[in-house]
Every structure is written in structure tokens, then in C-alpha cells.
Amino acid sequence: MISAGKKSTMELLREEVESLLRIDRLPHVWCPGCGIGITLNAFLRALIRAKIDPNKTVVVSGIGCTGRAAGYVNMDSFHTTHGRAIPFAVGIKFARPELNVVVFSGDGDLFAIGGNHFVNAARRNHDILVIAVNNFTYGMTGGQHGPTTPTGAYTTTTPYGNPDRPFNIPHLAISLGAPYVARWTTYHLMQLQNSIYTALHRKGFRVIEVISQCPTVYGRRNEMKSPLEMMEYFRKFSVRKDDATFDEMELTYNGRIVVGVFRDVQGIPTYEERYNDIIRRAQK
Amino acid sequence: MKPGYYFWSGDIAAAEGAIFAGCRFYAGYPITPSSEIAERMALRLPQVGGKFIEMEDEIGSIAAIIGASWTGEKVMTATSGPGISLMNENIGLAAMTEVPIVIVNAMRGAPSTGLPTLVGQGDLMQAKWGSHGSYEIISLYPDSVQETFDLMVDAFNYAEKYRVPVLFLIDGMLAHMYEKIYVPPEDAVERIERKRPTKPPGEQLIYEPDEDLIPPMPRIGEGYKIHASGLTHNEKGYPELTPQAQERLIRRLNDKIRKHAEEIWKVEEYRTDNADVIVVAMGSNARAVRTAVDEARKEGIKAGLLRPITIWPFPYKYIEKYAVDYIVAEINYGQIYHKVKEYASGNVELLPKMGGELHTPQEILHALRRYKK
Amino acid sequence: MRIEIKFGGLGGQGIITAGYITAKAAAIYDGKESAFTQDYSAEARGGASTSEVVISDEKINYPQVLHADYLIVMSQSAYNDYLYKLKKGGVLIIEEDLVKPDERAKDFKVYGIPATRFAEEIGNPIVANIVMLGFFTAVTGVVSKEAMWKSIEERIPKRFLEMNQKAFLKGYDYGQKILQESS
Known part of the structure; x- marks a missing residue:
């Protein structure tokens, strides 16, 4: 029993999370059952736990459903152009390395139209945390196939099944030398939160892929009509395997989802650190 | 330096x-x-x-x-x-x-x-x-x-x-x-810095313009909780996808420049007094025109050069100011020519080059000679 | 007064550097105005290289060579390509081992120097352009000797200065000798 006037831990946490949201902008645009809100919640809770000053934290999003996340966080936040969240964030971080810069965007934004920026920013090891919500589709535009849509999946632009091959995002990030690479689903609420918490304490180009449900335009075309069915799929078909091989990380149509922290190494100099050396040399 | x-x-x-x-x-x-x-x-x-x-x-x-x-x-x-x-x-x-x-x-x-x-x-x-x-x-x-x-x-x-x-x-x-x-x-030189917010975080709306139509600009990391979006937005910076918000925002974005156009205009007027014909030219292409204008004047042609240094907003009042014929010498097939035509009262002639080289003084002079009275 | 100078030769002969040094000498050390341009399109034509300098006491309008007062050529192809740019009565300066002028040269005042051979004698054919600049300075007087040398000094890495000084003086002295002989 909780006595009147005294708030429970849950209530306090809820208030804290709400303080990081632009409550005056709610309700949000996301569909009932969408996984983006779950991911955003995990991010905000991790931020609170990590005791990171929200006034020194910047959230940058691109375009699309996930791209709207920047619009709801009560921090310095930027809703940029399609695909350009990463270079926009690079500009902020490079100009002010003391800021905590988070890119929160979707799979199409980060890996199709923004793919070039992703690979080059990872290669340079900018000190940025990328939370990549992968819902297998372009939700905002009505469910077309994207760079992460599994082969064989049905979307509005793959009416006979997807002939295309999806990105293996952790594989891609690791190959580019990203020091922290993890994948979770929206079912793995605590693991996701913990992973973001850890990543917030790491340096360099950190990538967390979050497999998320889009029941409205993806699930219903692919044998999962409700959010619950999609979550069921995530629960039943996901396996934690931190030392997964690249092949094991690959996602197949309604197949197994290998989750885990695939890479967590420290001490790789970031671009921003290396540039400090450049400044020192130039001023000698 | x-x-x-x-x-x-x-x-x-x-x-x-x-x-x-x-x-x-x-x-x-x-x-x-x-x-x-x-x-x-x-x-x-x-x-x-x-x-x-x-x-x-x-x-x-x-x-x-x-x-x-x-x-x-x-x-x-x-x-x-x-x-x-x-x-x-x-x-x-x-x-x-x-x-x-x-x-x-x-x-x-x-x-x-x-x-x-x-x-x-x-x-x-x-x-x-x-x-x-x-x-x-x-x-x-x-x-x-x-x-x-x-x-x-x-x-x-x-x-x-x-x-x-x-x-x-x-x-x-x-x-x-x-x-x-x-x-x-x-x-x-005078260096201008962007206007900074005068109100503390929480009270400052991110896109609240002053009388000059320009909002002060906070910096990241100062607690203003900036939200900026390429979507049509209101004074809070929040998306507001209505014709009314669009009308307000787009008018202001344009008017903040248009209303200050005369402060922004920089134009070189070379021997334009009492000119009968003025060459409009820009950038490195204007340099030959000065030589040609001097030569033309020696030949009794009242020529001048009008060089927009501010290209946009287009300094149209300088075009309107002279009741003359204009020659627009540009390295394209007619761009600023159309702007000059829009505001000139006399004839406007295009002297184009498709690219790769400047107009020579001789080419400009040749064109000017047609205006000898 | 507007003076127009055109340098021509092959890539690697220091044609661009020669133009830059001359223009900077006039502008910074002789206190005149100058404009230096290089013809990038020439690079596409199989190693041809050319640069242009306009010098004046007044602000320079048109920045490129229209009718050259001076043409300095260090290859036969440059002679063939650019001779038409030299105005009648203008000064033609040639690398005499590499350029054989034809009968058209009679319209011009011609000075020749074996700049590459001199450079080799000094120790490196790479300073042929500096020999040429010394020669140009002596025979034309367009740029003062002091200004030209200061401009070379500014451009050349310290460890090569001695060789370049020798080259410059070699060309300069040879130019003075030629002038005396022809007067």
C-alpha cells in the first residue's frame, strides 16, 4: 500500500521520463502498438539512469516515423532532412565535443538514403550514439520495402514478395570498426535499456539496432496482423548470442532474430580526439 | 593573418x-x-x-x-x-x-x-x-x-x-x-553576431520573431530545448501542418529579407551618369566591361557599367533608376537578363557566352558601338 | 601601362611557377598591380603548360593575355601554339636548344638562351625555369632584379635556394651579356 501524498518509485520515474518529453506535443503520430515509443521510452530511461544532463544532450532525427522522435524529446532536438541525421549530428559533435549526441532514426533513413553517411561516419569513428529503429519498412509513406526488408516479405512495392536482400546492420557496423554494436527487439525492454545505458558510457560510433514492429503497414501484410502477434514473433524467434557470426546475424523472412551485444571494445580514438591532435600540431 | x-x-x-x-x-x-x-x-x-x-x-x-x-x-x-x-x-x-x-x-x-x-x-x-x-x-x-x-x-x-x-x-x-x-x-571591420535570446530558457519561444521579423537564436547546450524541424512550424518550433501556419511562416521567411533588401544591396555603378547604354555584368566578367566602357566613352558612346554585387535579393531599383538601353553580358544563355528585362524601361539585349571564357573588352566594345548616337 | 606576358612549355618545366613568381614579384615587391592565371585546359593537351601574367600601374581589368608583349616559350609546341598571341614587335624569348623559330619570328625581337643546358651545368635541369626568369629579368626589365629574386626566395624551399640563386644569376648575367652584345 502506498500512502497518499507519497509517490512510488514508479511514479517518480514516470514523472522523470515525462520531464524529458514535450508533453504539450502529445498525442504523438505513431500508430497504436508501434514499437518506436517503446524504444524512445527505453532511451529516456537509460538517459535518466546514466544521469546524463539532458541540457547537454542533443537528439537528431531524419525523416520518417522514427524521424519524428526528435519532435517529442524535451531536449535540444533536430528533425532534419531525409537521410542526413548523421552528418548533421557530426557537425554538432565535432563543433562541440562536450555534447552528448544521439541520432535516433529509422532504417530507411539511416541505411538507404543515408547509407553513405552511416558508413563514413562509422569509419571515422565519430563519437555519436546511433539508435536505429528497424521496422522492416517505410512506414510513413505507406509500407514500401526498404533496405532492411527481409527477402520474400510483402510490402506495397513488393506485391509478389521482396526480391531484394536486406542489410545485415550489425555486420555492416562491425566491418566499419564501430566500437559498440548491439541488436535488440522491442520485446527485450530491459536488455535494450541496459544496452543504451552501457552505450551512453562508451565512446565512438555506437550502433544499437532495435527490431521494431510496424503492425499497421508491415505486419498485416506478413502474417502478423496485430502488434501482439509481432511481439510474439520477437519473443519466440529471438535468440541471444553475443558471439554470433555474421551469417547468424542475418535476418530472414519471419525467421530467427539473433540479438545481443556483438561488439563492445574501448579505447579506439574517436575522430574528435584525433582532431585535437591535429589542432595541437597546427598550433606548434 | x-x-x-x-x-x-x-x-x-x-x-x-x-x-x-x-x-x-x-x-x-x-x-x-x-x-x-x-x-x-x-x-x-x-x-x-x-x-x-x-x-x-x-x-x-x-x-x-x-x-x-x-x-x-x-x-x-x-x-x-x-x-x-x-x-x-x-x-x-x-x-x-x-x-x-x-x-x-x-x-x-x-x-x-x-x-x-x-x-x-x-x-x-x-x-x-x-x-x-x-x-x-x-x-x-x-x-x-x-x-x-x-x-x-x-x-x-x-x-x-x-x-x-x-x-x-x-x-x-x-x-x-x-x-x-x-x-x-x-x-x-565590423563583425555581426546572430541575435541571442534575451529571455531565459522556458520563456523563450525558439521561433518568436522580433519586430525585424528575425527570431533570436539560442545555441545547443544552453538549456533552451531547441526544436527545429524542416516541417512547417509555429513559433515554438513545433510542426504545425496547416495553411495558416504555412502562410505565417513562409511570408515571414521571405519578408525578413525583402524588407531589408536595400540594406543588403551592393552595386557598382561605373560611369553610369548620363549614360545612354549600360552593360550589366557580374563577377570576373565585369572586369572587361570597365575597359570597354572607357574605350566606348573615348569614341563618344555614352556607356556605363552596372555591376550587381548583391545578386539576390536582386537590386532591381538600380535597373529602374536608369532610363537607358541595357546590355546584359553573362556567361550563360540568359539568366540575369530576364531580371533586368523585368525592371528596365528601355531595350534589353543579351550578350551571352556559353562558358569557358570571359567576354573580352573587344566583344563588349563591339556590342556598345551599336548604341552610338 | 598594361604589360602582358605569356609563358609556355611542357608540364614539369615550371611554367606555372615562373608565371606565379613573375606576377608576385611585380605586385608585392615592385608595388604594381598584377594578375596571374593559368590555362588549365592546356593540361588536357598532352602535357602542354601555359601561364599568363598581366602587370600594370593601375587596377587590372581583363585579367588574361589578349595581345602579349612578351612570350617566353620553352618547347616547340608552345612556340607553335602561342606565337599568334604575341603582338607585332613584341619580345620573343626562347629556350634555344628546344625551340627552333621559323620565319614568322622576324616580326619580333627574339632572345634565346640554352636555359636547360645551363640548369644541368648548375646541377639540376629542374631550375631551367629560374634560369629563364633571370634571363627574362635582364633582357626585359619588366620586373626589377631585386623583386624577382625576392619572389623566387619566397617560393622555393630553403634547401634549394643556393642552386636557384646560381640559376637566377646565370640567366641574368647571360641576359646582360646578350644585351651588351646586341647594343
């Missing part, structure tokens, strides 16, 4: 002028004939505590400088036509979200890959209309290495004052030619 005389190319002068103006952040992607700007910035910015980064493409470059500008830095990128074509979407973002940035375009022969090393003036209209939608930018175009340096201070001042992208045009000739240049002492 120590005050004194230097022997620089237009590219070097653009880079040094930017640093002199206070630019401390540059992101860019190499492209002829602007690459020497990037090279100079890579060398010089870290010396003055600034930052230089070579990005993966022009789109990344402009996105990076827009982001960096929100931290309070004066920022620049440089490219040429193909790069501007790629940057245009984000030029629209900067216009829509009112971010001070300076973009140098060293114009070369175009369209497409065109004449990479040679002069062109085919991007004059693109500078104004490159991104989608109705918006205003400011565009400046010097004609010498010295003016490139000097005008860079104005470019940054305009960007900061009006919170607008400034497209700083040079051309393939100017970019690569070397001339003597005087660098004044640091304190010889």
Missing part, C-alpha cells in the same frame, strides 16, 4: 576572408575549381582553433555545417555547381529553420560536369531557386581577389544578422587567378 599585402587566388582569399570574418567551422567535399578553399581551410582552421572536416559528399557537408551552426559557430562550405545541386535540399532546410551558413559556389561551365576548370555563370538562378519552395536567400558575387576577401565579411554578417543561407558566388576565373590583396587589421 598579419595585416599587409599578399598574393592570393580567389579561392585562398575566400578561405582567408571567411576566417577573418570569424568562420571557425568548415565541412566540405573537394570539387574543381573550389578545392583550394578546402585545402586552405584544412591548413588554417586548426591554427586558429577552428575545425575542418572533409565529408563523404556535399550533402553531408552542408548537413554538418547546419548542425555546427546551431552550436553558435560561424560556418562555411564551398563547392561548385554539381555540389550545389546536391546541397539544395539542405539549403532549403537552412532557409526553413533559419540557420546562418555561408556556401561558396565557384561557378564553372555547366550543366552537369560541363567545364570543370573553366569559368561559367550558369548558377545565378540556381542560387535563388535551387531548393523547392518559396524562400529567400542572399547571394553575393565579387569581381576580384580583394573583393572576395572583403565581401566574405559581409557574407557572414548577412548570414548572422538575417539568419539565412548566403550563397557566395565566385567563378572559375576568380577562383584560380592570383592578385595582390590587402589584409586589413583585425579590428578594421
Whole structure:
């Protein structure tokens, strides 16, 4: 029993999370059952736990459903152009390395139209945390196939099944030398939160892929009509395997989802650190 | 840079002028004939505590400088036509979200890959209309290495004052030619900083304009909880996707420049008094016109030169001012010609070149002789 | 007065550097105005290289060579390509081992120097352009000797200065000798 006037831990946490949201902008645009809100919640809770000053934290999003996340966080936040969240964030971080810069965007934004920026920013090891919500589709535009849509999946632009091959995002990030690479689903609420918490304490180009449900335009075309069915799929078909091989990380149509922290190494100099050396040399 | 005389190319002068103006952040992607700007910035910015980064493409470059500008830095990128074509979407973002940035375009022969090393003036209209939608930018175009340096201070001042992208045009000739240049002492020029919020966080609406239609600009990391979006937004910065919000925002974005146009206009009027015919020319192409005007005057032709230094907003009142015939000499197949036609009362003749070389004094003189009375 | 100078030769002969040094000498050390341009399009034509300098006491309008007062050529192809640019009565300076003028040269005042051979004698053919600049300075007087040398000094890495000084003086002295002989 909780006595009147005294708030429970849950209530306090809820208030804290709400303080990081632009409550005056709610309700949000996301569909009932969408996984983006779950991911955003995990991010905000991790931020609170990590005791990171929200006034020194910047959230940058691109375009699309996930791209709207920047619009709801009560921090310095930027809703940029399609695909350009990463270079926009690079500009902020490079100009002010003391800021905590988070890119929160979707799979199409980060890996199709923004793919070039992703690979080059990872290669340079900018000190940025990328939370990549992968819902297998372009939700905002009505469910077309994207760079992460599994082969064989049905979307509005793959009416006979997807002939295309999806990105293996952790594989891609690791190959580019990203020091922290993890994948979770929206079912793995605590693991996701913990992973973001850890990543917030790491340096360099950190990538967390979050497999998320889009029941409205993806699930219903692919044998999962409700959010619950999609979550069921995530629960039943996901396996934690931190030392997964690249092949094991690959996602197949309604197949197994290998989750885990695939890479967590420290001490790789970031671009921003290396540039400090450049400044020192130039001023000698 | 120590005050004194230097022997620089237009590219070097653009880079040094930017640093002199206070630019401390540059992101860019190499492209002829602007690459020497990037090279100079890579060398010089870290010396003055600034930052230089070579990005993966022009789109990344402009996105990076827009982001960096929100931290309070004066920022620049440089490219040429193909790069501007790629940057245009984000030029629209900067216009829509009112971010001070300076973009140098060293114009070369175009369209497409065109004449990479040679002069062109085919991007004059693109500078104004490159991104989608109705918006205003400011565009400046010097004609010498010295003016490139000097005008860079104005470019940054305009960007900061009006919170607008400034497209700083040079051309393939100017970019690569070397001339003597005087660098004044640091304190010889006025540097304008963007307006800062006067209210504390929580009370300041991010896009609440003052009477001059320009909102003060907070920096990232100061607690203002900025939200900026390329979506149509209200004074809080929040998306408001209604015709009413669009009407209010787009009118203001345009009017904040249009209402200050006369402050922004810079025009050279050379021997235009009592002229019967005036040549309109810009950038390095205007230089031959001065010679031709002098020669024509010797022959009894009352000729003059009108050189818009501010290309956008177009200084139309200077065209209206003279009841003369105009010759528009530009290195394209008719761009500014159409603007001159819009405001001229007399005849307007186009003297085009498709690109690769300047008009010679002789060519201009030849055209002027047809106006001998 | 407007003076127009055109340099021509092959890539690697230091044609661009020669133009730059001359223009800077005039502008910075002789206190005049100058404009230096290089013809990038020439690079596409199989190693041809050319640069242009305009010098004046007043602000320079048109920045390129229209009718050259001086043409300095260090290759036969440059002679063939650019001779038409030289105005009648203008000064033609040639690398005499590499350029064989034809009968058209009679319209001009011609000075020749074996700049590459001299450079080799000094120790490196790479300073042939500096020999040529010394020669140009002596026979034309367009730029003062002091200004030209200061401009070379500014441009050349310190460890090569001695060799370049020898080259410059070799060309300069040879030029003076030629002038005396012809007067």
C-alpha cells in the first residue's frame, strides 16, 4: 500500500521520463502498438539512469516515423532532412565535443538514403550514439520495402514478395570498426535499456539496432496482423548470442532474430580526439 | 593573418576572408575549381582553433555545417555547381529553420560536369531557386581577389544578422587567378553576431520573431530545448501542418529579407551618369566591361557599367533608376537578363557566352558601338 | 601601362611557377598591380603548360593575355601554339636548344638562351625555369632584379635556394651579356 501524498518509485520515474518529453506535443503520430515509443521510452530511461544532463544532450532525427522522435524529446532536438541525421549530428559533435549526441532514426533513413553517411561516419569513428529503429519498412509513406526488408516479405512495392536482400546492420557496423554494436527487439525492454545505458558510457560510433514492429503497414501484410502477434514473433524467434557470426546475424523472412551485444571494445580514438591532435600540431 | 599585402587566388582569399570574418567551422567535399578553399581551410582552421572536416559528399557537408551552426559557430562550405545541386535540399532546410551558413559556389561551365576548370555563370538562378519552395536567400558575387576577401565579411554578417543561407558566388576565373590583396587589421571591420535570446530558457519561444521579423537564436547546450524541424512550424518550433501556419511562416521567411533588401544591396555603378547604354555584368566578367566602357566613352558612346554585387535579393531599383538601353553580358544563355528585362524601361539585349571564357573588352566594345548616337 | 606576358612549355618545366613568381614579384615587391592565371585546359593537351601574367600601374581589368608583349616559350609546341598571341614587335624569348623559330619570328625581337643546358651545368635541369626568369629579368626589365629574386626566395624551399640563386644569376648575367652584345 502506498500512502497518499507519497509517490512510488514508479511514479517518480514516470514523472522523470515525462520531464524529458514535450508533453504539450502529445498525442504523438505513431500508430497504436508501434514499437518506436517503446524504444524512445527505453532511451529516456537509460538517459535518466546514466544521469546524463539532458541540457547537454542533443537528439537528431531524419525523416520518417522514427524521424519524428526528435519532435517529442524535451531536449535540444533536430528533425532534419531525409537521410542526413548523421552528418548533421557530426557537425554538432565535432563543433562541440562536450555534447552528448544521439541520432535516433529509422532504417530507411539511416541505411538507404543515408547509407553513405552511416558508413563514413562509422569509419571515422565519430563519437555519436546511433539508435536505429528497424521496422522492416517505410512506414510513413505507406509500407514500401526498404533496405532492411527481409527477402520474400510483402510490402506495397513488393506485391509478389521482396526480391531484394536486406542489410545485415550489425555486420555492416562491425566491418566499419564501430566500437559498440548491439541488436535488440522491442520485446527485450530491459536488455535494450541496459544496452543504451552501457552505450551512453562508451565512446565512438555506437550502433544499437532495435527490431521494431510496424503492425499497421508491415505486419498485416506478413502474417502478423496485430502488434501482439509481432511481439510474439520477437519473443519466440529471438535468440541471444553475443558471439554470433555474421551469417547468424542475418535476418530472414519471419525467421530467427539473433540479438545481443556483438561488439563492445574501448579505447579506439574517436575522430574528435584525433582532431585535437591535429589542432595541437597546427598550433606548434 | 598579419595585416599587409599578399598574393592570393580567389579561392585562398575566400578561405582567408571567411576566417577573418570569424568562420571557425568548415565541412566540405573537394570539387574543381573550389578545392583550394578546402585545402586552405584544412591548413588554417586548426591554427586558429577552428575545425575542418572533409565529408563523404556535399550533402553531408552542408548537413554538418547546419548542425555546427546551431552550436553558435560561424560556418562555411564551398563547392561548385554539381555540389550545389546536391546541397539544395539542405539549403532549403537552412532557409526553413533559419540557420546562418555561408556556401561558396565557384561557378564553372555547366550543366552537369560541363567545364570543370573553366569559368561559367550558369548558377545565378540556381542560387535563388535551387531548393523547392518559396524562400529567400542572399547571394553575393565579387569581381576580384580583394573583393572576395572583403565581401566574405559581409557574407557572414548577412548570414548572422538575417539568419539565412548566403550563397557566395565566385567563378572559375576568380577562383584560380592570383592578385595582390590587402589584409586589413583585425579590428578594421565590423563583425555581426546572430541575435541571442534575451529571455531565459522556458520563456523563450525558439521561433518568436522580433519586430525585424528575425527570431533570436539560442545555441545547443544552453538549456533552451531547441526544436527545429524542416516541417512547417509555429513559433515554438513545433510542426504545425496547416495553411495558416504555412502562410505565417513562409511570408515571414521571405519578408525578413525583402524588407531589408536595400540594406543588403551592393552595386557598382561605373560611369553610369548620363549614360545612354549600360552593360550589366557580374563577377570576373565585369572586369572587361570597365575597359570597354572607357574605350566606348573615348569614341563618344555614352556607356556605363552596372555591376550587381548583391545578386539576390536582386537590386532591381538600380535597373529602374536608369532610363537607358541595357546590355546584359553573362556567361550563360540568359539568366540575369530576364531580371533586368523585368525592371528596365528601355531595350534589353543579351550578350551571352556559353562558358569557358570571359567576354573580352573587344566583344563588349563591339556590342556598345551599336548604341552610338 | 598594361604589360602582358605569356609563358609556355611542357608540364614539369615550371611554367606555372615562373608565371606565379613573375606576377608576385611585380605586385608585392615592385608595388604594381598584377594578375596571374593559368590555362588549365592546356593540361588536357598532352602535357602542354601555359601561364599568363598581366602587370600594370593601375587596377587590372581583363585579367588574361589578349595581345602579349612578351612570350617566353620553352618547347616547340608552345612556340607553335602561342606565337599568334604575341603582338607585332613584341619580345620573343626562347629556350634555344628546344625551340627552333621559323620565319614568322622576324616580326619580333627574339632572345634565346640554352636555359636547360645551363640548369644541368648548375646541377639540376629542374631550375631551367629560374634560369629563364633571370634571363627574362635582364633582357626585359619588366620586373626589377631585386623583386624577382625576392619572389623566387619566397617560393622555393630553403634547401634549394643556393642552386636557384646560381640559376637566377646565370640567366641574368647571360641576359646582360646578350644585351651588351646586341647594343
